[in-house]
Amino acid sequence: MRQNIYDNKEFYQEYDKMRKEKKGNNANDLIEIPNFRHLVPNVENKKILDLGCGYGENCKYYKELGASKVLGIDLSTHMIAEANKSNKLENIEYKVMPMEEIDKIEEKFDIVLSSLAFHYIKDFKKLIKDIYNLLNKDGYLIFSQEHPLVTSTILSENIKSNHQIIDNKWYLLLADYNRIGLRKKEWNDQIVEKYHRNFSEIINTLIEVGFKIDNILEPTPSEDAIKKVPKYIYQYDRPYFLFVKVHK
Template structure:
């Protein structure tokens, strides 16, 4: 079954706050975005598919960097609405499409990107196969997904915030690190080149 937590009003509001919090100085701006962009090959004249595009900031970025066409897709209508409001420019489109359904798409792409969204899917193998089918020969899949540490914090009655501060040092309680769960699968950045 597909999940779509970002269309929950409270969750979406919290996500917006998180993205705004210390804008330019948070982990997304300082670590995820610059490192991800280093892995993306030359986009000049390329067609790009972004899976789980969120606000679509990267899609506008790659179009302005010279991509021919960028399609941002997301399961969340709220995300696509915001992407259309904030980042739609000529040559960039946004569509509500779940990653589970991309095999029904009739276009192929030179580059598929996905930043911090693959961990929401249960069937990783199918997703990778679907991406392969959607790539032109020699194309690239570049994706990242959440590190297990992010979701492994244990909240207990004695440590309700999941961490303690002792002598100005931060101690996280990561006891759930080995608990198997859907989002706890793989490490952070990957780049695959499709060789036919």
């Protein structure tokens, strides 16, 4: 059965709390959102599909920037309820739907977005093919995901920590980079299932399906972000997220 941690009450209560209490000071607000928005082209009069839309913050943001219509889908009924409550505008639609079933959607879009959700998907090639089919000519796909350096390592039981900080650098213990597949990681006291893919797997899949690569981002932190959260300087040692922009 498909994993749906965002409908697990214990998980989402912790997650909601984290996002609210650290509003403006978490990795989403300081790293993911500004880098992602930097990549998105002009959305005026464009139809947008947001895969794994969560609270719907991006849907609202791009609708207000002039998108003609936004469809946000998410696996989690909790997230879609929150989105309808907090980020609903005219011509935004929210739908409970797993990303694995977007081949059932019958309309086409100019831009497909997805923020920090693709690392939950097992069959990446099917997903990318489905997105390609949903896009109009010259349409864009922009996505972020956990960086391959973050998803890579399976720690041996004989290793206590995945890193050590020495002389103010964050040394990551990295292994299994070329072992693509399932990873189980603890987050908010739950075991979360993710899929590790190396760079070539991600890039070659996009190319094989027919996309052209526009840009890849492995961001370093802004000075402002480091002031707010000093440990963000360790993104110089390894980035948290990977951002990819491609077009049809």
